[in-house]
Amino acid sequence: MASSHITHHETDSVAYPVPLRLDRRDAPRSYRLSNISDEPIRGLSFSLLGSGLMRATAPLLLAPGQEVLLRIRGESLPQSAVLIIRWFRPNGDEYLWRVSF
Numbered sequence: 777m778a779s780s781h782i783t784h785h786e787t788d789s790v791a792y793p794v795p796l797r798l799d800r801r802d803a804p805r806s807y808r809l810s811n812i813s814d815e816p817i818r819g820l821s822f823s824l825l826g827s828g829l830m831r832a833t834a835p836l837l838l839a840p841g842q843e844v845l846l847r848i849r850g851e852s853l854p855q856s857a858v859l860i861i862r863w864f865r866p867n868g869d870e871y872l873w874r875v876s877f
Contacts (some may be wrong), residue, residue, distance in 0.1 A: 824859035853877040
Protein backbone atom coordinates (compact mmCIF):
# COMPACT_ATOMS: atom_id res chain seq x y z
CA MET A 777 0.00 0.00 0.00
CA ALA A 778 1.44 3.36 -1.03
CA SER A 779 1.41 6.32 1.26
CA SER A 780 2.38 9.94 0.90
CA HIS A 781 3.23 12.73 3.24
CA ILE A 782 1.16 15.87 2.74
CA THR A 783 2.25 19.12 4.30
CA HIS A 784 -0.55 21.52 5.15
CA HIS A 785 0.08 25.24 5.05
CA GLU A 786 -1.18 26.61 8.33
CA THR A 787 -2.96 29.95 8.38
CA ASP A 788 -4.56 31.85 11.18
CA SER A 789 -7.15 33.50 8.95
CA VAL A 790 -10.67 32.66 7.91
CA ALA A 791 -12.05 32.79 4.38
CA TYR A 792 -11.24 36.05 2.63
CA PRO A 793 -14.29 37.64 0.95
CA VAL A 794 -13.80 39.34 -2.41
CA PRO A 795 -13.24 43.01 -1.46
CA LEU A 796 -14.74 44.32 -4.69
CA ARG A 797 -18.21 45.10 -5.97
CA LEU A 798 -18.94 45.17 -9.69
CA ASP A 799 -21.73 47.55 -10.69
CA ARG A 800 -23.23 46.47 -14.03
CA ARG A 801 -25.79 49.29 -14.19
CA ASP A 802 -24.25 50.82 -17.34
CA ALA A 803 -23.45 47.49 -19.01
CA PRO A 804 -22.53 46.68 -21.67
CA ARG A 805 -20.78 50.06 -22.17
CA SER A 806 -19.05 50.29 -18.81
CA TYR A 807 -18.64 48.56 -15.46
CA ARG A 808 -17.82 50.27 -12.15
CA LEU A 809 -15.57 48.39 -9.74
CA SER A 810 -15.54 49.54 -6.08
CA ASN A 811 -13.28 48.63 -3.17
CA ILE A 812 -15.79 47.71 -0.46
CA SER A 813 -13.16 46.53 2.04
CA ASP A 814 -11.34 48.43 4.78
CA GLU A 815 -7.89 47.82 3.28
CA PRO A 816 -6.18 49.16 0.15
CA ILE A 817 -6.02 46.95 -2.91
CA ARG A 818 -2.58 47.11 -4.54
CA GLY A 819 -1.50 46.13 -8.03
CA LEU A 820 -5.09 45.97 -9.25
CA SER A 821 -5.09 44.88 -12.90
CA PHE A 822 -7.55 43.58 -15.46
CA SER A 823 -7.38 41.04 -18.30
CA LEU A 824 -10.10 40.36 -20.82
CA LEU A 825 -10.12 36.78 -22.11
CA GLY A 826 -11.99 36.07 -25.32
CA SER A 827 -13.48 38.52 -27.78
CA GLY A 828 -13.94 42.15 -26.87
CA LEU A 829 -11.86 45.26 -26.35
CA MET A 830 -10.70 46.88 -23.13
CA ARG A 831 -8.10 49.60 -22.67
CA ALA A 832 -4.93 48.45 -20.94
CA THR A 833 -4.03 50.20 -17.69
CA ALA A 834 -1.04 50.13 -15.39
CA PRO A 835 -1.68 48.31 -12.09
CA LEU A 836 -3.69 50.51 -9.74
CA LEU A 837 -3.93 51.24 -6.03
CA LEU A 838 -7.57 51.34 -4.96
CA ALA A 839 -8.13 52.75 -1.48
CA PRO A 840 -11.17 51.74 0.59
CA GLY A 841 -14.28 53.32 -0.93
CA GLN A 842 -12.59 54.20 -4.24
CA GLU A 843 -13.81 52.96 -7.58
CA VAL A 844 -12.57 52.55 -11.12
CA LEU A 845 -14.56 52.63 -14.36
CA LEU A 846 -13.91 49.86 -16.88
CA ARG A 847 -14.98 50.42 -20.47
CA ILE A 848 -15.37 47.15 -22.33
CA ARG A 849 -16.68 46.80 -25.87
CA GLY A 850 -17.72 43.71 -27.72
CA GLU A 851 -20.60 41.78 -29.12
CA SER A 852 -21.98 38.84 -27.17
CA LEU A 853 -19.65 39.38 -24.19
CA PRO A 854 -21.63 36.93 -22.00
CA GLN A 855 -21.01 34.15 -24.51
CA SER A 856 -17.51 35.07 -25.64
CA ALA A 857 -15.49 36.78 -22.89
CA VAL A 858 -14.44 36.64 -19.25
CA LEU A 859 -12.91 39.43 -17.16
CA ILE A 860 -10.06 38.45 -14.82
CA ILE A 861 -9.33 40.86 -11.96
CA ARG A 862 -6.00 40.51 -10.12
CA TRP A 863 -4.88 42.26 -6.92
CA PHE A 864 -2.61 42.04 -3.89
CA ARG A 865 -3.54 42.42 -0.24
CA PRO A 866 -1.28 44.56 1.99
CA ASN A 867 0.44 41.36 3.22
CA GLY A 868 1.46 40.50 -0.37
CA ASP A 869 -1.04 37.69 -0.99
CA GLU A 870 -2.21 37.60 -4.61
CA TYR A 871 -5.84 37.04 -5.61
CA LEU A 872 -7.70 36.48 -8.88
CA TRP A 873 -11.41 36.96 -9.47
CA ARG A 874 -13.08 35.60 -12.59
CA VAL A 875 -16.10 37.65 -13.66
CA SER A 876 -18.65 36.62 -16.28
CA PHE A 877 -20.67 39.21 -18.14
